[in-house]
Amino acid sequence: MLAVVLATVAPSCQKGYLDKSPLSGPSDETFFANQEELLLAVNGLYKYAAYTPLDGMPLNLTIDDGTDIGWDRNNSALQSIGKGNQDSNNTYAKDIWKEAYKVIAKCNFILDNLDKVKDKTTPAIFNRSKAEARFIRAYTYQYLIDYFGGVPLVTKMLKLEDTQIPKTPKAELADFIMKELTEAAPDLPNSYTGADVGRATKGAALATKARTALNNGKWQDAADAAKTVMDLKTYTLHNDFGALFSYAGQNSNEIIWAFQYLRASKTKTHATPTALLSRNGQGFSNKVPSQSLVDAYPCTDGLNIDESPLFDPKDPYKNRDPRLGFTIALPGSIYFNYQFETHRDSLKCWNYDTTPAKRVDNQEAINAFATFTGYCWRKYVDLADKPDRSNSELNVIQIRYAEILLIYAEAKNELNQLDQSAYDAINLVRQRPSVNMPAIASGKTPAEFRSLVRKERLYELAMEGFRQTDLRRWNIAEKAMTGNFYGRVQKGLVAAAPQIDENGLADYSAVPNRADMRVIEIRTFNKDRDYLWPIPNIEVVTNTKLIQNPNY
Amino acid sequence: MKFYDQFRAELSAWDSEQLIRIMRLIIIISIACLLQVSASTRAQKISLNEKSASLETIIRKIRNQTNYFFIGDTKLIRKANLIDINVKDVPLEEALNLCFSNQSLVYSIIDKTVVIKKKPLIFAPALIRQSILIKGKVTDENGGPLPGASVKIEGSAAAATTNSNGEFAIEVPDQNSVLLVSYLGYEIASIKVGNETFLNISLKPQKLDLNEVVVVGYGTQKKVNLTGAVSMVSGKDLATRPMGQTSAALQGMAPGVTVRQSSGRPGSDGGTIRIRGIGTITDPNPLVMIDGIEGSINNIDPNLIESISILKDAASSSIYGSRAANGVILVTTKRANNDQTSISYNNYIGWQDPTNMPKLVNALDYMLLINEAYANTGRTPLYSDALIQKYREQNGVSSDLYPNTDWQKETLTGSGLQQSHFLTIQGGTQKVKLLGSFGLLDQKGIIENSSFKRYTIRNNADITFSEKLKAKVDLQYVNAISTEPAASTDANIGSGEIFQWMNGIPANQIGITEGGQWGVGWNGTNPISVSRDGGTYRLRAPFGSINATVNYKPVEWLEAEAAYAPKYALSSNNRFKKAIQSYLPNGSPSFLTPALTSLNQSQTQSFFNNMRATVTASKTFNDHSLKFLIGGSREDYYSEWMSGYRDTYILPDYPILDGGSALNQTAKGSAEEWALQSLFSRLNYSYKGKYLLELNARYDGSSRFADGNKYGFFPSASAGWRISEEGFFNGLKNIINEAKLRLSWGRLGNQNIGIYPSITALMFESTALGKQITNTATLSAMANKNISWETTEEKNIGLDLTIFNNLSITADYYQRRTRDILLQLDVPLLIGLIAPFQNAGTVDNKGWELGIAYKGNVKDFNYNVSFNLSDVKNTIVDMKGINQTVNLTVNREGHAINSLFGYEAQGFFASDGEAVAHAKQFGTTKAGDIKYKDQNGDGLINESDKIIMGSTIPRLTFASSIGASYKGFDLAVLLQGVGKANGYVNGPGVLPFNVGGALGGTIREENKDRWTPENPNAEYPRLAFGESNNEQASTFWLRDASYLRIKNIQLGYTLPANLTKKLSINRLRVFANGSNVASFDRFLSGYDVEAPVGAGNIYPQVKLYSFGLEVTF
DSSP, rough: OOOHHHHHHHHGOOGGGGOOSSSOOEEEEEEESHHHHHHHHHHHHHHHHOOBTTTTTOHHHHHHGGGEEEOSSOOOHHHHHHHHOOOOOHHHHHHHHHHHHHHHHHHHHHHHHHHGGGGGGOOHHHHHHHHHHHHHHHHHHHHHHHHSSSSSSOOOOOGGGGOOOBBBBBHHHHHHHHHHHHHHGGOOOOOGGGGGTOOHHHHHHHHHHHHHHHHOHHHHHHHHHHHHHHHOOOOOOOOOTTTTGGGTTTTOOEEEEEEBBGGGOOOOOOOOHHHOOOTTTTOOOEEEEEEHHHHOOOTSSOHHHHHHHHTTTSSSSTTTTTHHHHHHEEETTTTEEOOOOTTTOEEEEEEEESSSEEEEEOOOHHTTSSSSSSOOOOOTTTTTGGGGTSBBBEEEEEEEEEHHHHHHHHHHHHOOOOHHHHHHHHHHHSSSSTTOOOOOOOOOOOOHHHHHHHHHHHHTTTTTHHHHHHHHHOOOOOHHEEEEEEETTSOOOSOOEEOOOOTEEEOOTTTGGGGGGEEEEEEEOOOTTTTOOOOOOOOHHHOOOOOOOOOO | OOOHHHHHHHHHHHHHHHHHHHHHHHHHHHHHHHHTOOOOOSSSEEEEEEEEOOOOHHHHHHHHSSSEEEEEEEEHHHHHHEEEEEEEEHHHHHHHHHTTTSSSSSEETTEEEEEEEOOOSSSOOOHHHHHHHEEEEEOTTTTBOOOOOOEEETTOOOEEOOOTTTTEEEEEEEEETTEEEEEETBOOOOEEEEOSSSSEEEEEEOOTTTTTTEEEEEEEGGGGGSOOEEEEEHHHHHHHHHHHSSSTTTTSSSEEEEEOOOOOOTOOOOOOOSSOOOSSSSOOOEEEEHHHHHOOOOGGGGGGGGEEEEEEEEHHHHHGGGOOTTOOOEEOOOOOOOOOOEEEEEEEEEEEEEEEOOOOOOOHHHHHHHHHHHHHHTTOOSSHHHHHHHHHHHOOOOSSSOOOOOOHHHHHHSSSEEEEEEEEEEEOOEEEEEEEEEEHHHHHESSSSOEEEEEEEEEEEESSSSSSEEEEEEEEEEEEEEEEOOOOOOOOTTHHHHHHTTTTSSSSOBOOOSSOHHHHBBBBOOHHHHHHHEEEEEEEEEEEEEEEEHHHHTTTTTEEEEEEEEEEEEEEEEEEEEOEEEEEEESOOOEEEEEEEEEEEEEEEEEEEEEEEEEEEEEETTTTTEEEEEEEEEOOOOEEEEEEEEOOOOOOOOGGGSSSSSEEEEEEEEEEEEEEHHHHHHEEEEEEEEEEEEEEEEEEEEEETTTTEEEEEEEEEEEEEEEEGGGGGGTTTTEEEEEEEEEEEEEEEOOOOOTTOOOBEEEEEEEHHHHEEEEEEEEEOOTTTTTTOOOEEEEEEEEEEEEETTEEEEEEEEEEEEEEEEEEEOOOOOOOSBBOOEEEEEEEEEEEEEEEEEEETTTTTTEEEEEEEEEEEEEEETTTOOOOOOEEEEEEEEOOOOOOEOEEEEOOOOHOOOOOOBBOOOOSSTTTEEOOOOOOOBBBGGGGOOOEEEEESSSEEEEEEEEEETTTTEEEEEEEEEEEEEBBBOGGTTTTHHHHHHTTTTOOOGSBBOOOOTTOOOOOOOOTTTTOGGGOGGGEEEOOOOEEEEEEEEEEEEOOOHHHHHTSSEEEEEEEEEEEEEEEEETTTTTTOOOSSBSSSSHHHHHEEEEEEEOOO
């Protein structure tokens, strides 16, 4: 008995008894033992770069709904940003900050430890992995500085005691991003095949550099980087603009970098269709385009609707830039196999899901929570997602060639180098076969061209996540985001075209029946504050060297 | 293992016949375990507990217990009267006197031989003439007969025992004779015979038992010798209330033990137990030891429990070292106590109702109010006047065109049947004693597909090999099965989500169409269809354990004990979520929610090993009494889990993995393990029974910490002074029977901070690249290799008093400080990793406790009243200067843990002008919006203007239990309450038009009292759609959460014994019970005052009305 007691009691007789290591995965100390582990870690970057700050949708598909062109019906932090009443606890801003720094830390973890496996890795894989991590880190900083301005620059894994870091000025960060991308680009291939599709390419690095340069007013860098991408000859515009945002366009040569999704085994999906779809299409219509965006699109003659003879207020969607219909589900069109009609007296509509088509109750007219504006987004809504609208595997484009062409055109103009190459770039975008808008003739003043290229970005890129930054870069946010946010006239049409300004912003003050337009919310924009988002309050509290953006 | 197989099969379809088969199985197995047991013991003290036993049997029993021989005429002995006797450790002669009192036989002892002879017929004539035959009946406090009670004549050897009806007959010399009636556990009654010839003698339960023993860590201690703060709760008190979970049954039972029950969800209706406040932030749950084995307080049927000891101060709990920082609860299960054979059965059946439900507006009101809110914020109204007119014309009725759905009525079933059955069989011999229990708890929820079933089998066996060697073998199998609608994938919310929807969806949405199809509800979310037809989440959590103990006592003063207790637990989850097709009124299909029917099945297996050994030496030298315990233990745990997922069930009637499509199937799994090894020791010293000293120490090694930090040392010391034993106290002794002063100090640890807190592992996951599955490895948390134990130091001073034998008072004051609290302090998000634990915090808990109990009687009316009251002040002393912000509940230096944090509301703006002139608030503020105080006067209301609004830790918790009995009737009432607490319901729970965080939800009737220019003194602010100003956390929404609740009332009646005897029933009691009968509080209407801080999306607490019976054969 005593022997049993002693054997149990004696703690030293079996030293290993208390040595337990995690059984679930390797520890951070022993990791990076071989090439396989390096690849696993780099693959993880792609998983986490594609986070979803709202409603299961990636960042770039949500953020335009906090601008003049869209609205989030949910009582969300993004809605607050749109309305101009965000505070320093705004969770949309906070989640983007938090998730972005998580991605950055994962990149830093690889970059700090990469050399451990240098001699166990083929040079090509080693160099590519390093460049991939640098690309994703730079890409992440790129949008962080768009929204927050200067942020702390973290390039190493941090210890708890090293976390009091002040802001690095935005311009310095832009230089850092561009330098990183310049250095990463040579080690990245032009393209991939098979299970590597979706990794960072040379084009993606250079395109991100061009975007960073443009957003930070470094016109020469922007033009140069864009030109380098154009000269790669890897990318061409997709002929069918509408199909580009559907499963049919997933492998297009226009796509420079896209988040990758796969439904099989619940690997990675996003919920975009549910949020965007109409009520008949069994979506929630909680992210919707504005009346002003609809009115911003020109007629097929290239003129704004308040100038064009082709515009008929009684048939307002006729003779319009085709991208209007490709971007937005318009009343009268077919959307997800239903006749889409949001006039409140259209109590019945056609359901083309069945053969022959059936007349059914029109939820867009009956349901109180049918789209408030009368329109829905069409990009990224593909009938193929019908079996599971909350789990789409449609890849989400982050960078595409049209953006590069427009960066080039805008930068050349800002550089005062408005040559034929700039006209060619913008016309290439306008004249892809499915769009076919009239070419812009040369001889424009810089101001005229500026107006054209800004509007072109709106027509081409609406809902893809550029508007937030564009409005701020152009200093027109306080005009675009103040006052009534309008939806359609619920039982009728806007009686006359609103005035469209040089940036494509609509002014309804002269519209005779503007009192019948649905006021969805009343917005304010404090130009002394809202050009930058608030730094999450928790960050200012925990990092005493970090100074909150003004007036939050 | 055959046993388990058979058992499982039995459980699937239980009925009474199978119950009997199971019981038979238990007994067979137990006996099989113990068959070879045989040895004889020699002792001079006799214990007997017999009913209607023959003298022959008695002789055999006495021979087994002594080395005496018996001589006598067998014929005579066989003719002797049957004997009822119940004695424990009495001298042989006393036992024999009782046995022969009613006989025509006499005995005499010669050397070690008992000689039995016929009683001589000749008595002294004087004696014959004067003696009186007295008959009588001895009963307990409820009037039940006490068979085997001893009746003696004062100053004489003559004695008698009562028969099975409690009746006795004895001859006394004269009318001045005094009878002394005694029975174990009751006070001795002395009755002067007087003129009566038939005496009804009712015994009172013993009030003050100096020998009352309290279970303490690794042993027992006489209550009078306790030096620490220990509260005792008897199993009897717990089992009288029809509570499914023992944790909830503990509410109000002991001072300093705060139990909060926030939900009535079947299977999750336990309470959170906090002993003396909250000492840590990560896991403030106390350690629960069931017969020495770490376990969960909720896996044990209250009927199994003999007693619960709650070790409150550091001195009494430090022997549990690194796990004791939040207090220790020791559960002792019932064992067979006598060689008595009995079967007892008790049950109850009852009905549940929610205690509170919010009242919601009808469709018409909803539409008018939301339009008002739209208009107030400059928006185009949501509903047209024409539509509203249609609703007016429809006048409250519901139709497909103009629905007016009562979501609560449609979703709640209106009844939740709850029943419990518990059977105990005990029997055995002096050498082998068995107690077998079988329990079934079956609890239906107040919504469809919500239930909890628990099957309990426990068999406790005591084996005596010899006076020196004893063993205990306990077997336990519990299977708890909880079922609820597969609503939320978040197990913490579970069916709470259904309550959120039934309280959130506006009445103008359709629940069920006129055609009888599921309506669309809220975007396809429909609590009616989800609860009735949405599939179920079923958790089966069976576990089996063996607790084997060998006890060896080679010499009187030395005792060694070794125990091995393996436990195997399985947790099997089955979430089958059915896609529900909702329909539009015209019958065309609308949302299919969720899009795919899916099954997520997971299993966790855990293996728990527990070995321990102790050696105890105790010795008394003259006035010095010493007891020394040393022991060691090892515990290790290994757990592994796996889960599988499939979706697209074409045939939803086959909810198994194979029934789904393989396309999206997933498999996941991982494992974890930990180990703890410890040395512990205790020294008790007492001088003259007056001065008491106790020292404890524990040395714990835990696998959770990195090398260098693995071991921790936890000492304690306590002392007691029994003032009442001092000479100078003699004069007071009749008034104050017992007075003891206690002082203690000790140090405790906490290691409950995750299994590998000092190591960070990368996570294996997968993602998509090139439309293929790609494996990934990710670092997501930050490690801190330097972390070590949390330590708690506690000082306690206490006083125990017993006054007039029936009033006892216990009072304690304590100060406890926890240092190096492992906290995940807010770290800058730019680290990009989940914050590591740091030894960063210091928290103080200071408090006092008072317990008063009184027992008394007026003739046959017995009553007892007990009252307890305690208070604790919790303060965070240090958090490394990092003040938490943002959240509604925060941890901040100088305030209690989880304090409520928000703006100070200053009423409503009286005019738009006032709103504009005030510091800038949130969004567009107008008259009727809540005004917040600009604490720092910077003209901007932001985070830095927030204040600590209140604390979520209840203070001044109290309870009172009142018991009374008269003849066969008994009444028990438990009142329980909190004197000071804050509650806070936010989000959809209280804000208008807010369902699940999105816009457009319904509004409570109460919120109609809103600010309008005509109603400036309203209860609630103006309706403002999509404006966040009034939704900010502020004192406006803070509520007083103090309460007094009639927690339980029970009225019972024990049928007269002479009636039940005819049915061969020893005791039969019937009772009616009400739980959570009424509550007096000032909380938000529609919510239970104990509801947790949050959006009110919880399954509400319930009332239960039940009836039951207890029967012993």
